[in-house]
Amino acid sequence: MTNLHTDVIExxxxxxxxxxxxxxxxxAVAAGAAVSFAVPAQAAGITGYHVAGTGGxxxxxxxxxxxxxxxxxxxxxxxxxxxxxxxxxxxxxxxxTVWHHITAPVKGYVPGYHTDIRxxxxxxxxxxxxxxxxxxxxxxxxxxxxxxxxxxxxxxxxTSxxxxxxPATRGATIDYxxxxxxxxxxxxxxxxxxxxxxYPKAFGDAQHLADSAAANGWATGSTPRVNSIVTFEGGxxxxxxxxxxAAWVEKIDGNRIYVSEWNFPDPSTTxxxxxxxxAGVKYxxxx
Numbered sequence: 553m554t555n556l557h558t559d560v561i562e563x564x565x566x567x568x569x570x571x572x573x574x575x576x577x578x579x580a581v582a583a584g585a586a587v588s589f590a591v592p593a594q595a596a597g598i599t600g601y602h603v604a605g606t607g608g609x610x611x612x613x614x615x616x617x618x619x620x621x622x623x624x625x626x627x628x629x630x631x632x633x634x635x636x637x638x639x640x641x642x643x644x645x646x647x648x649t650v651w652h653h654i655t656a657p658v659k660g661y662v663p664g665y666h667t668d669i670r671x672x673x674x675x676x677x678x679x680x681x682x683x684x685x686x687x688x689x690x691x692x693x694x695x696x697x698x699x700x701x702x703x704x705x706x707x708x709x710x711t712s713x714x715x716x717x718x719p720a721t722r723g724a725t726i727d728y729x730x731x732x733x734x735x736x737x738x739x740x741x742x743x744x745x746x747x748x749x750x751y752p753k754a755f756g757d758a759q760h761l762a763d764s765a766a767a768n769g770w771a772t773g774s775t776p777r778v779n780s781i782v783t784f785e786g787g788x789x790x791x792x793x794x795x796x797x798a799a800w801v802e803k804i805d806g807n808r809i810y811v812s813e814w815n816f817p818d819p820s821t822t823x824x825x826x827x828x829x830x831a832g833v834k835y836x837x838x839x
Contacts, residue, residue, distance in 0.1 A: 597635035597636055597637045597654075597655050598635065598636040598676055598678060599633070599634075599635050599636075601634055601636065601667055601668055601669055601676075602630075602631055602632060602634060602667065602668050603628045603631065603632045603634065603662065603668075604630055604668035605630075605665060605667070605668070606630055606819050608630060609817065609818065609819045610627045610628055610629040610630060611627070611628055611662055611663065611666035611820060612625060612628075612818070612819060612820050613626050613627075613658055613659075613660035614660055614662075615660060615661070616661065617642045617649075617663070618640060618642060624820075625658065625660050626660075627818075627819075628657070628658075632657065633656075633657075634654045634656065634657070634662065634667070635654055635655050636652045636653065636654055636679060637654070637655050637680070638652075638653045638679060638680045638682035639651060639675050639679050639681065640653070640681065640682045649663055649664065649665065650664040650674060650675060651663050651664065652669075653682050663820070665732070666734075666819065666820075720837040720838060721769065721770065721771045722748075722769070722770070723752060723765065723768045723771075724753035724768040724770075725750040725751060725752060725753055726752075726753050727751065728751060729742060729745070729751055730751065730754065730755055734814075734820065735758075735814070735815060736758055736797055736799065736813055736815050736816060737757070737758050737761060737798050738814070739800070739813070739814035739815075739822070740761075740799065740800050740814075741781075743800045743812075744781060744836075744838050747779055747838050748838050752765050752768070752770050752836065753765070753768040753769075753770075754768065754770070754836065758783055758791070758795055759783060759784065759785040759796025759797075761781065761783050761836065762781070762835065763834075765781075765836045770836055770837070771836075771837045772834055772835060772836050772837065773834070773835055774835070775835065776801055776804050776809045776829065776835055777801065777804070777837055778801055778802065778804055779801065779838050779839055780800075780801045780835045780836060780838055781798055781799075781800060781801075781835065781836040781838070782798065782800070782809065782829065782835050783797070783833070783834045783835070784796050784798070784829075784833055788829075788832060788833060789830055789833070790816070790817075791816075797816055798813075799811035799812065799813035799816075800812045801835070805826075807828055808827065809826070809828075810824065810825070811824065811825060812824050813825075
């Protein structure tokens, strides 16, 4: 009986040790679980989207589109996969554009209209608004703007328009830029507004802009004039076949014109070139 009683006492002690050990183990597990929930993993970026809609020219990543002169960075080709972590809305006139901040393959901003996001003017589900702190500049700084390959001639532009050029007349106006922000149309209408103080009532793609302006009372024609909008139909002087193209006439030298333009040949930037306009090119006269 003594031995039996001793066995019972030892078994109870062993059980107590086991219970105590189990309690400590469960406490450790609970503590570990509490730490895991208290420090959640950082949210991953949004993937599955690509650069698109640039007409094969690609899009440049910029530092911060909210600044007046964002730094130009790496050019990403159509089809490049991007990782998005936040976005910002940039407003100009009545137009609002969503720019998405990407973290891969480089860091910086790309415009929604140069991606395959179904609604380019909207934030993605789960996409946060970027903080007001300006993110770092794009990973690869853009090279300095090249000087036009053809030097600007010293011959001044004609002081008076050619006899066949009709005098500029002011037609109907609107109080906002009808062009899509980031397009060549938006750029030339903005130049028109800076010169004249008004936006002309002219709607449609670049190749239809002159016809629309004429229908609303603005002087148009086929003879170039400094400080006018030149419009190209698809295929004319390299214009895209779907929408055509528009540029701003800066100088004239004989049968050549020197233009400034947006989105051609480089997207999201202003470039300059001399060209000999082909037959059928039209102009909207600002003055």
